[in-house]
Structure formats: structure tokens, C-alpha cells
Amino acid sequence: MTPRTAAKAGKTRHEAVSLATVARETGVSVATVSRIVNGKSGRASAETIARVAEAIERLGYRPNPVGRALRRRTSRVVAMLSPNLDNPAMAAIAVSTEAALRKAGYVMILCDTHDRPELQDDYLQAMRDQFVAGYILVSAVRSRGLEQTLGRGDPIVFVARRNPLGGGAYVGIDNRAAGADAADFMLAHGVDRPAVLMATENASSTAERAAGFVERLVARGVPEDGIRKASAPGLSHIEIGYAAARNLVQDGGWPRGALCVSDMIAYGAYRLAAESALSIPRDCRLVGVDGNAINHWIAPWLTSIRIPYETFGQHVLEQLRLQWSGATTSEIYIPHQPLA
Structure with missing residues (x-):
């Protein structure tokens, strides 16, 4: 191996070593390694500090200047994906x-x-190249780039959908509770065999809404095999709602009521109902989740669990500030508006 080849191999090896690599090697958390690297050992024991220092030297870890800029907040730019x-x-x-x-x-x-992991990774890399101060991921999907971003310990807040890789700062609602509220509403209005409309590739947030709905119905005496479920593939919820409703109707006709795990899915279901000369909500009561502001104008027929999105921003900022200061973050659950 020539000196130039050896230098190139060494550089590649150094670049591949991250805080997560050192953490795995030493059996401590990424946060602990990060604090030691930045001279803030905190409650770490002398033995832990020595073990981490030895691993850093042995593995050839070098602090990344971009990551350092993120932690020091030299940028005033934040990326939302x-x-x-x-x-x-x-x-x-x-x-x-x-x-x-x-x-x-x-x-x-x-x-x-567009809910695509490769685009998410492209943007994560592009924003990192811009030295952003942190990331806000709304409805994130599992991806290699996300794993790397988390491994570096970059400031990141997950919104609406929890971290698909587990842990991390989160801002959103209790989706299971929202589904349970929808079930109580249906039963209170005499719909004793409601259905569920959702996406085939169900995200954790919408899957939890459907699960909470079914669990509450079963707990209140509705046989689980009597709760019809219909789904359709795709990324556009309005198209999914139309196709899922069509699948439901073909498999047994219109129910007296259905939970649509998002307002957009309800819009699609309503289109099929209109084409079928079905009156909503007289013939079938649709319950959505979001409480979109435009419902008052275009969907007065829709009953929707309202999520106070206008309050999310301040909580997201607080979660970022905690990470910028090195403090511990948590999952923040914002109460949704109950159905009347």
C-alpha cells in the first residue's frame, strides 16, 4: 500500500467512526460520549472517561466540524422536513x-x-451541508440517513409521528386516545358497528389511531370481528380514502359510521359517497382526525377530532432549546379537542 493509499484508507476509516461507534465500543450512551468529547463529563466516572478516551484514540474518532457547529449553534437556520x-x-x-x-x-x-426515505436522506445531507442548527422531522420515516443523524447526536425533534428508530424528542398528540374518543362518539350516536378506513402502509401515528379505536370498541362490548377495516395503498391520503371506501363497500356495503384516520382520508371517502348518492352524515357518519381549518368551508358534513397544530411550534422550539443546552428532552403530548 502506497503512502497515498494508506492516507486515503485512514481518512475513510476516521470518517466512518462516529459518536455512536465509540458508544457501542465502550458500552455507554451517545450522550455520555458526546459530553466527554466536548469536555463536559458531568457524572461520568473516571473509569468511564478513561475508557471512552482510549476508544477514541484506538478507533481514530475525530470530531466532525459540522456536528460541532450544530452543537455550538453557530447557525440560526433550522431545517424542517x-x-x-x-x-x-x-x-x-x-x-x-x-x-x-x-x-x-x-x-x-x-x-x-413526500414520505420517501431516499428524499428524507437527501434533505438531511443537504441541510447538514448548510450547517443548520437543528432538524425538525414531521412524520419521519426509517432511513439510513436518519440513523446517521441520530448517531451523531445532532439536535432533532420528531413531530406528529414518533422517532421510527425509537427515543428522541417528540411533539404530538396521544393518537390512541384520539382513536378511543372517536369510538366513544360513534357509540354515543348509535353507531354500534363502525368501520375503519386507513392506508395499507400505515404510519405509526395513524396505526395508533385505528388501534385505539378498535380497542375502545372491544372494551365496550363490540365484537372485534364485527369491526370492519379497509385500506388502500399509496401516499395521497385523499386517494387512499376514496379507494379504501370503495374496498369497504365492495366487501359488504356502507357502514353506519367510519373512523377515517385523517381528514384527507375522509375527503376521499366522501367523494365516493357522493358518487353513490349516499348522504353524509345521515346515511353514514364519518369521523376524521386533524380538524383542518378548511373543514368549515368545504366539509361541514365531517366530524373531526381537532389537533391544535397552532400550538405545536412553541413546543418544538422548547425541545430544540433543551438539546442546544445539553438538557434532557421528553415526549410532549398535546391534548386534542374532544368530540362533542
Whole structure:
């Protein structure tokens, strides 16, 4: 191996070693390694500090200048990655967060991932190249780039959908509780055999809404095999709602009521109902989740669990500030508005 080849191999080896690599090697958390690297050992014992220092030297770990800039907040730019910005719920989260960041002196860059892991990774890398101060991931999906971002310990807040890799700062509602409230509403209005409409590739948030709905119905005496479920593939919830409703009807006709795990799915189901000369909500009561502001104008027929997206921004900013200061973050559950 020539000196040039050896130097190139050594450089590649150093670049591949992250805080997560050192953490795995030493059996401590990434946060502990990060504090030791940055001279803030905290409650770490002398033995732990020595073990981490030895691993850093042996593995050839070198602090990344981009990661260092993130931690020191030399940038006033924050990146939000969100899917399907044509969804009013995603837009409402972006508006709330941008306003809170702007008031605090930050600028927000907004990227649409279209729920695709490769686009999410492209944006994560592009924003890292811009030395952003942190990331806000709305409805994140599992991806290699996300794993690497978490491994570096970069500031990141998950919104609406919890971290698909587990842990981390989160801002959203209790989706199971929302589903349970929808079940109580259905039963209170005499719908004793409601159905569920959802996506085939169900995200954790919408899957939890459906699960909470079914669990509450069963707990209140509805046989689980009597709760019809229908889904359809795709990324557009409005198209999914139309196709899922069609599948449901073909498999047994219209139910007296159905939980649509998002307002957009309810819009799609309503289109099929209109084509079938079915009156909503007289013939079939649809319950959505989001409480989009446009419902008053275009969907007065829809009963929807309202999520106060306008309050999300301040909580997201607080979660970022905790990470910038090195403090512990948590999962913040914002109460949804109960159905009347």
C-alpha cells in the first residue's frame, strides 16, 4: 500500500467512526460520549472517561466540524422536513413552527420529503451541508440517513409521528386516545358497528389511531370481528380514502359510521359517497382526525377530532432549546379537542 493509499484508507476509516461507534465500543450512551468529547463529563466516572478516551484514540474518532457547529449553534437556520405539504395538517404544523422560530430569531427551511426515505436522506445531507442548527422531522420515516443523524447526536425533534428508530424528542398528540374518543362518539350516536378506513402502509401515528379505536370498541362490548377495516395503498391520503371506501363497500356495503384516520382520508371517502348518492352524515357518519381549518368551508358534513397544530411550534422550539443546552428532552403530548 502506497503512502497515498494508506492516507486515503485512514481518512475513510476516521470518517466512518462516529459518536455512536465509540458508544457501542465502550458500552455507554451517545450522550455520555458526546459530553466527554466536548469536555463536559458531568457524572461520568473516571473509569468511564478513561475508557471512552482510549476508544477514541484506538478507533481514530475525530470530531466532525459540522456536528460541532450544530452543537455550538453557530447557525440560526433550522431545517424542517415534512411529507406531503399539500396536506393542510402538514402546512399548519409548518406555519406554527416557522412563526415560533422566527420570533426567537431563527430562520426555517422547509423541505417536502413526500414520505420517501431516499428524499428524507437527501434533505438531511443537504441541510447538514448548510450547517443548520437543528432538524425538525414531521412524520419521519426509517432511513439510513436518519440513523446517521441520530448517531451523531445532532439536535432533532420528531413531530406528529414518533422517532421510527425509537427515543428522541417528540411533539404530538396521544393518537390512541384520539382513536378511543372517536369510538366513544360513534357509540354515543348509535353507531354500534363502525368501520375503519386507513392506508395499507400505515404510519405509526395513524396505526395508533385505528388501534385505539378498535380497542375502545372491544372494551365496550363490540365484537372485534364485527369491526370492519379497509385500506388502500399509496401516499395521497385523499386517494387512499376514496379507494379504501370503495374496498369497504365492495366487501359488504356502507357502514353506519367510519373512523377515517385523517381528514384527507375522509375527503376521499366522501367523494365516493357522493358518487353513490349516499348522504353524509345521515346515511353514514364519518369521523376524521386533524380538524383542518378548511373543514368549515368545504366539509361541514365531517366530524373531526381537532389537533391544535397552532400550538405545536412553541413546543418544538422548547425541545430544540433543551438539546442546544445539553438538557434532557421528553415526549410532549398535546391534548386534542374532544368530540362533542
